[in-house]
Amino acid sequence: MCGGALNGLLLGLLFFGVRAGSEDHPLQLDPASVVVRHRDPVLVNCTTSRYHEGIGWEASEGSVNTIEGVQFVTWRLDYITDWEIGPRCYGSFLNGTDQILLRITLYKPPDSVSISVVNHTGPMKEGKQYQLQCEVQNIAPVQYLTVKWYKGETLENQTSYDDLTKTPVNVSTTLLITPTSADDGAQYSCVAELELGPEGPQPSPEVKSDPLSITVVYPPSFHSPGNEALKKTEGEEVILNCSTMGNPSPGYSWSSPLDQTDMTVTLTSLVPGTHIYSCNASNAHGSESKEFTVEIIAIVDYLPLIAGIVAISVVIISITFFFIYCVYYKNTKMGRYDLKLGMSRTQNAHVAQNGRDSSLPMKKLTQPSLRV
Ligand SMILES: *[C@@H]1O[C@H](CO)[C@@H](O)[C@H](O)[C@H]1NC(C)=O
Ligand SMILES: *[C@@H]1O[C@H](CO)[C@@H](O)[C@H](O)[C@H]1NC(C)=O
Ligand SMILES: *[C@@H]1O[C@H](CO)[C@@H](O)[C@H](O)[C@H]1NC(C)=O
Ligand SMILES: *[C@@H]1O[C@H](CO)[C@@H](O)[C@H](O)[C@H]1NC(C)=O
Ligand SMILES: *[C@@H]1O[C@H](CO)[C@@H](O)[C@H](O)[C@H]1NC(C)=O
Ligand SMILES: *[C@@H]1O[C@H](CO)[C@@H](O)[C@H](O)[C@H]1NC(C)=O
Ligand SMILES: *[C@@H]1O[C@H](CO)[C@@H](O)[C@H](O)[C@H]1NC(C)=O
Numbered sequence: 001m002c003g004g005a006l007n008g009l010l011l012g013l014l015f016f017g018v019r020a021g022s023e024d025h026p027l028q029l030d031p032a033s034v035v036v037r038h039r040d041p042v043l044v045n046c047t048t049s050r051y052h053e054g055i056g057w058e059a060s061e062g063s064v065n066t067i068e069g070v071q072f073v074t075w076r077l078d079y080i081t082d083w084e085i086g087p088r089c090y091g092s093f094l095n096g097t098d099q100i101l102l103r104i105t106l107y108k109p110p111d112s113v114s115i116s117v118v119n120h121t122g123p124m125k126e127g128k129q130y131q132l133q134c135e136v137q138n139i140a141p142v143q144y145l146t147v148k149w150y151k152g153e154t155l156e157n158q159t160s161y162d163d164l165t166k167t168p169v170n171v172s173t174t175l176l177i178t179p180t181s182a183d184d185g186a187q188y189s190c191v192a193e194l195e196l197g198p199e200g201p202q203p204s205p206e207v208k209s210d211p212l213s214i215t216v217v218y219p220p221s222f223h224s225p226g227n228e229a230l231k232k233t234e235g236e237e238v239i240l241n242c243s244t245m246g247n248p249s250p251g252y253s254w255s256s257p258l259d260q261t262d263m264t265v266t267l268t269s270l271v272p273g274t275h276i277y278s279c280n281a282s283n284a285h286g287s288e289s290k291e292f293t294v295e296i297i298a299i300v301d302y303l304p305l306i307a308g309i310v311a312i313s314v315v316i317i318s319i320t321f322f323f324i325y326c327v328y329y330k331n332t333k334m335g336r337y338d339l340k341l342g343m344s345r346t347q348n349a350h351v352a353q354n355g356r357d358s359s360l361p362m363k364k365l366t367q368p369s370l371r372v
Contacts, residue, residue, distance in 0.1 A: 008198035026050045026098050027091050030072075032102035038140065039079045040113040044140060045091030047072040059087035066092070069259045080106060082168045083140065101134055108168055110139040112191045113209040124179050125285070126218035128202065135191035140168040148191045149175045151183075181217045184247055185210040219286025220246035234299045238267040240249040240292045242279035250281040 048055055054066030055073040060082045064073050083106055090099040117124075118131040118171055132149070140163045144346055149156040159173040173190070177183075193206040222244050232238050241264045244250050254260045255278040263310045265277070273296055280289040 025100070026052070026093055026239045027055070027089050027100045029089060029100055029102055033199060035105045035107065035196050036080055037201075038106050038108040039081060041076075041078050042080050042104075043074060043076045044087070045072045045074050047092075048091055048102070050091075050093055055089065055091035057087055057089050057257075060085050060316075062080045062087075065108035066090075082093075085348060092195070105144075105200070106140065106166065107144070107194055107196060107200070107205070108138065109194060110207050111137045112193050113190060113207045115138075115179060115190050115209040115212045116190060117214075118174065119211070123217045124211070125214040126179060126181050126216050129176055130177045132177060132188055132212065133172050134192075135170065135172045136192045136207075137170050137195070138168040139171065139192060142169050144196055145171070146193045147171070147173045147194060148193060149173075150189050150191065151186055156188075167315060169226045173231040177214075179214060181218045181221075181245065183214060184216040184218075185213060186216075187213050202319070204295050208209075212273050215247075217247050217285055218245075219243035220281040220283055220288045221289060222281075222288060225290075227293070229295070231295045231297065234272050235269070238270060238294055238296075238307045240265045240267070240279065240294075242281060242290060244281040244282045244288060246281065246285070248283050250283045250287075252279055252281050254279045267294070270294065270296045272296045289359070 022246055023130055026048050028047050030047060034044060035043060036042045046055060046057060048071065052068070054064035054068045055070065057064040057073060059075060060074055062077045063078065064075060065072055073089065075089070085104060085106070087102045087104065088099050089102070090097060097319050104236070112135075114135050114137075116133050116135070118133050120130055124130055134146060134147055134149065136145070143161045144166055146160045147157055148158040157175055161171065163169070174254070175188070175190075177188075189209050189211045191206050191208045193204050193205050222242075228240075230240075231236060240254075241252075243263050252261055254262075254265060258277055265279075275294040275296065276291060277294065278289055280287055280293045283289075300365050
């Protein structure tokens with residue numbers, strides 16, 4: 001295992017030596033490869049440290065005739081235009097001729113990147129499939145192009161190309177989407193990015209399309225689906241909430257006797273019992289309805305009852321006391337009466353005899369004295 005790694009290392013060093021060593025390859029390019037934008041200037045030196053009988057450049061643009069007695073020869077263009085250009089440096093040495101090809105990449109960011117919906121205009125329906133198309137115009141070289149699709153900031157898909165065409169091409173990619181209600185207002189965009197590697201411009205050139213906002217239409221749907229049962233006590237406020245989500249905004253209708261067109265209905269004075277209401281939310285794409293069963297529980301008003309009981313109790317207690325008082329008083333009074341009665345009777349006898357009340361005290365005083 002260790003030997004394998006060592007072999008690899010040695011092989012790598014050997015390979016590097018062959019590629020870079022001046023001993024084996026008499027001609028060298030500086031830089032060894034170029035990435036240049038179309039119509040930009042370019043300059044590459046071809047150098048040699050060997051004795052030669054002439055070195056030069058051969059290219060469709062900017063060829064340099066062989067020159068003797070120099071250590072380098074420069075290939076230079078103020079602006080490069082030939083997409084297919086393949087410059088090579090050559091030299092005549094004692095053991096023969098040598099040549100080296102320049103690895104050159106001409107690139108051009110796209111003139112435009114645009115996004116459209118294929119065969120469709122206007123709002124999209126929830127759940128249906130649509131095709132978005134991104135058109136990238138005049139891009140080169142397409143083999144380094146990546147077209148990325150974004151929904152908002154999220155990467156949705158990406159496409160790259162293996163076509164080796166060096167000249168600018170038009171490409172288009174598609175993205176299939178099946179929008180949901182949550183995608184209403186979503187912004188799609190596509191980005192054409194040229195990934196030209198470490199020798200290329202940093203960051204990679206990219207052109208972004210204008211965003212495409214989509215409108216998604218969908219039928220109403222309840223925040224809380226299913227019929228609702230509400231239990232309230234008499235006098236309590238009852239709110240019937242028929243709120244739905246829908247695009248365009250749904251219209252509402254309530255069954256008789258409400259006959260309203262509001263999203264929510266507030267009822268305040270329902271009589272005890274069970275009430276059933278239904279609402280219907282609808283827009284151009286569908287409708288949904290919901291039934292509300294409202295049970296109103298009667299409150300028994302205890303106050304008059306308590307007041308009545310208290311009143312009756314007071315009356316009963318009063319009567320009872322009166323009775324007790326009467327009986328007791330009568331009893332005690334009669335007891336006393338009996339004692340006095342004896343005296344009174346004698347007195348009364350005299351009174352009766354005398355026939356005058358005023359004489360009674362006199363008789364009271366006189367009588368004991370008479371007895372004594
Ligand atoms: C000339 O010699 C060099 C190094 O010795 C070698 O790399 C090159 O290939 C030779 N050229 C020819 C044409 O044989
Ligand atoms: C080419 O060589 C010339 C002269 O030595 C030097 O000034 C220039 O910087 C070199 N260019 C590159 C790209 O190496
Ligand atoms: C778009 O519509 C045209 C004509 O109506 C049709 O020929 C074409 O196939 C459609 N394209 C797609 C992708 O559906
Ligand atoms: C790309 O499309 C544009 C506009 O349709 C057109 O002018 C141009 O010639 C096309 N380029 C290629 C390489 O087809
Ligand atoms: C994403 O791209 C791949 C390859 O380009 C394609 O096969 C796939 O269908 C695309 N997905 C969508 C959702 O368009
Ligand atoms: C009705 O319900 C919706 C969704 O739950 C809520 O946003 C809204 O505030 C409610 N309306 C009332 C009046 O309670
Ligand atoms: C709701 O009302 C719409 C329009 O008035 C009607 O077409 C639809 O049938 C109703 N839906 C229900 C479930 O009652």
